Amino acid sequence: MTNSGGAGKRERLIAAACQMVHQQGVEKTTLADIAQAAGVPLGNVYYYFKTKNDIVRAIVETYLDEARAMLAAIEGGHAAPRDRLKAMFGSLSRDSERIARYGCPTGSLCGELDKRADGPGAAAELMRVPVDWAARQFTAMGRPDAEDLALEVIARYEGTALLANTFRDPDLMARETARVDRWLDAM
Numbered sequence: 001m002t003n004s005g006g007a008g009k010r011e012r013l014i015a016a017a018c019q020m021v022h023q024q025g026v027e028k029t030t031l032a033d034i035a036q037a038a039g040v041p042l043g044n045v046y047y048y049f050k051t052k053n054d055i056v057r058a059i060v061e062t063y064l065d066e067a068r069a070m071l072a073a074i075e076g077g078h079a080a081p082r083d084r085l086k087a088m089f090g091s092l093s094r095d096s097e098r099i100a101r102y103g104c105p106t107g108s109l110c111g112e113l114d115k116r117a118d119g120p121g122a123a124a125e126l127m128r129v130p131v132d133w134a135a136r137q138f139t140a141m142g143r144p145d146a147e148d149l150a151l152e153v154i155a156r157y158e159g160t161a162l163l164a165n166t167f168r169d170p171d172l173m174a175r176e177t178a179r180v181d182r183w184l185d186a187m
Contacts, residue, residue, distance in 0.1 A: 082185070
């Protein structure tokens, strides 16, 4: 038997925090914003999260879990590493309307976290998961420059997400996805 009230509130708070931080950024998002978006009294936030940094850590963990789940699903659905890389880029680019409005959730969060005094820590962790996964795919393709190519494919996604957001043009994501597909096919 589960305590759906407690677990449900915590999950709603994390989901609301992810949404609010993506839309407003870490610094502009208040605990009151998160509580209101989750439909939870402000006092309850402190029961689950003692500080705003605790909420940020929960967002990072959520993003990491989502990234790992997406990459595992891609591995399960595609036998060839080249097809996996294409699927990864396509999956990351799929929500182009939201990316054009608010930027890449992970990239935006990393940009903010990297400015904090404690250094890249969580930001590096968020980027390390897809970069390492992509490097393993390029290694499986027999590429001696797998790490460089992994950085390039993630940089192409993050750069395109930034431009799509800057220009509010979701079509940039689709166009870059097609270019990445051709780039991977040429390898």
